[in-house]
Amino acid sequence: MRSESQRGLTIVYTGEGKGKTTAALGLVLRAWGRNFRICVIQFLKSETGRWGEVEAARKIEVEWHILGQGFTREDDDQRVNLELAHQAWRFAQQKISSNSFDLIILDEFTYPLHYGWLDTGAVLEWLENQKPPPLHLVITGRSAPPALIKAADLVTEMKKIKHPFDQGIKGQPGIDF
Amino acid sequence: MRSESQRGLTIVYTGEGKGKTTAALGLVLRAWGRNFRICVIQFLKSETGRWGEVEAARKIEVEWHILGQGFTREDDDQRVNLELAHQAWRFAQQKISSNSFDLIILDEFTYPLHYGWLDTGAVLEWLENQKPPPLHLVITGRSAPPALIKAADLVTEMKKIKHPFDQGIKGQPGIDF
Numbered sequence: 208m209r210s211e212s213q214r215g216l217t218i219v220y221t222g223e224g225k226g227k228t229t230a231a232l233g234l235v236l237r238a239w240g241r242n243f244r245i246c247v248i249q250f251l252k253s254e255t256g257r258w259g260e261v262e263a264a265r266k267i268e269v270e271w272h273i274l275g276q277g278f279t280r281e282d283d284d285q286r287v288n289l290e291l292a293h294q295a296w297r298f299a300q301q302k303i304s305s306n307s308f309d310l311i312i313l314d315e316f317t318y319p320l321h322y323g324w325l326d327t328g329a330v331l332e333w334l335e336n337q338k339p340p341p342l343h344l345v346i347t348g349r350s351a352p353p354a355l356i357k358a359a360d361l362v363t364e365m366k367k368i369k370h371p372f373d374q375g376i377k378g379q380p381g382i383d384f
Numbered sequence: 385m386r387s388e389s390q391r392g393l394t395i396v397y398t399g400e401g402k403g404k405t406t407a408a409l410g411l412v413l414r415a416w417g418r419n420f421r422i423c424v425i426q427f428l429k430s431e432t433g434r435w436g437e438v439e440a441a442r443k444i445e446v447e448w449h450i451l452g453q454g455f456t457r458e459d460d461d462q463r464v465n466l467e468l469a470h471q472a473w474r475f476a477q478q479k480i481s482s483n484s485f486d487l488i489i490l491d492e493f494t495y496p497l498h499y500g501w502l503d504t505g506a507v508l509e510w511l512e513n514q515k516p517p518p519l520h521l522v523i524t525g526r527s528a529p530p531a532l533i534k535a536a537d538l539v540t541e542m543k544k545i546k547h548p549f550d551q552g553i554k555g556q557p558g559i560d561f
Contacts, residue, residue, distance in 0.1 A: 216548060216559060224540040226397060226407040233409030233437075238558040240440030260410075263417030267444070310558065343559055360553060362545035363401040369539040371393060376537060381415040381487065382393055382520055 215342040216360040217334070221317060221351035224365035225383075231312045231345045232260050238343070239267055243309035246270040246302050250295055250348075251278060251315040255384035270308075274298060275315075285324075292324035303338055310343045317348030320355065327352045334358070392519040393537040394511070398494060398528035401542035408489045408522045409437050415520070416444055420486035423447040423479050427472055427525075428455060428492040432561035447485075451475060452492075462501075469501035480515055487520045494525030497532060504529045511535070 218234070220227040235245055247264060249257070252275045264271040274295040278288050296319070303311055319325045331354055338344060346355065356362050378384060395411070397404040412422055424441060426434070429452045441448040451472040455465050473496070480488055496502045508531055515521060523532065533539050555561060 213556060214553060216553070216556060218559070219545075220403060221545075222543070225538060226403065226410075226540045226542070229410035229414070230403040230407040230542075231410065232413045233403075233406035233411075234559060236409045236413045236440045237406070237436035237561070240436040240438070240443065241558040243558050259414035259417040261417070263413045266417065343556070356545060359546060360548040360551065361402060363403045364543040364545050365403070365407075366399070366541040366543045368396075368398075368533060368541050369536060371537045374537065376391060376393070379390060379393060379520070381418040381420050382395070382411060384414070 213341050215338070215340055215344065217358065218343065218345045219351050219355060219359045219362045220345070220347045220365060221349060221362065222364035222366050223349060224367035225370065226365045227347040228314055230363070230365075231314060231347050234310065234345055235264070235269060235312065238310045239269060244307060245310045245312075246308045247272070247312040247314060248295070248299050248302065249273045249275065249314045251275040251318060253384065255378065257384050259381050259384055272298070288322070289324045292319040295319070296325055296330065300333065300337070303334070303342065303344070306339050308342060310345070312345045312347070315348040316346045317351045317355070320352050321350040327354050331355065331358050390518050392515065392517055392521065394535065395520065395522045396528050396532060396536040396539045397522070397524045397542060398526060398533075398539065399541035399543050400526060401544035402547065403542045404524040405491055407540070407542075408491060408524050411487065411522055412441070412446060412489065415487045416446060421484060422487045423485045424449070424489040424491060425472070425476050425479065426450045426452065426491045428452040428495060430561065432555065434561050436558050436561055449475070465499070466501050469496040472496070473502055473507065477510065477514070480511070480519065480521070483516050485519060487522070489522045489524070492525040493523045494528045494532070497529050498525075498527040504531050508532065508535050
């Protein structure tokens with residue numbers, strides 16, 4: 208458990224390289240080692256199902272929510288994405304303001320911001336006013352909006368130097384998902 | 385457990401930014417979710433003791449070794465560092481060639497390579513010949529030598545965009561260690 212004097216950080220893992228969600232998972236493990244109350248919210252449904260981490264979360268009893276089922280890449284369905292993004296954000300807002308967690312991961316949350324399904328300014332203003340000060344918040348995903356980077360305490364860009372997919376090596380269970 | 389047909393990746397997390405060891409911990413969690421046999425070898429003793437992750441590893445029964453006690457920054461004690469680095473590498477070699485693990489993390493292993501306490505060419509040649517093909521190997525730390533980057537399958541540079549220490553925010557338990 209955390210002491211209330213601790214400073215909750217807003218952490219952003221962004222960039223094109225691999226390791227963003229993976230680093231967030233590392234924070235989950237580290238925080239779990241200290242008995243933090245942890246909640247992970249996946250904003251995009253992953254094609255791989257994320258079996259390794261979802262199963263691990265189940266085993267260590269970390270709360271894990273997979274949202275974003277139904278997001279589409281079709282341009283004519285932007286209203287659907289807008290509504291789904293707002294539903295997911297309302298869900299996240301409840302978790303954030305519940306005071307029930309020490310660490311919340313908003314996995315791939317940069318995408319609804321980047322695509323404009325959510326208004327970045329409104330989201331940041333809400334966080335500024337409503338996030339409990341001791342809560343650590345981690346946001347992952349490519350293309351983090353500049354305003355999010357400005358508002359965050361810690362930002363790391365995962366830069367791709369070499370990627371096994373480029374060499375024709377498929378995603379590996381336990382490593383990629 | 386893994387099938388033998390899987391391709392063991394050599395993964396390097398390097399760069400000045402935060403998230404290298406953390407991403408390796410994320411791989412530990414994901415792989416543990418799939419019942420991989422995991423070993424973590426810390427090549428430098430951390431000042432923070434890494435309490436969160438060491439405690440988590442104990443709780444999920446991941447093998448964890450802290451080596452590198454006694455490394456010094458004094459220039460006149462390079463012989464000590466050389467000997468300690470070779471001891472640690474021999475230990476890692478035994479774990480790697482034991483066929484007892486599916487995932488091995490060599491945490492902060494770039495430093496003995498970068499400082500020349502170990503010969504990078506000799507280390508890579510040994511890995512090329514002796515690492516069991518299905519074993520996933522993860523190496524973290526700044527200043528990864530170019531030959532290591534060349535030999536690896538996946539390399540991500542953690543690039544520092546913003547660091548809370550720069551703003552006078554101290555390391556936070558459960559997040560930083």
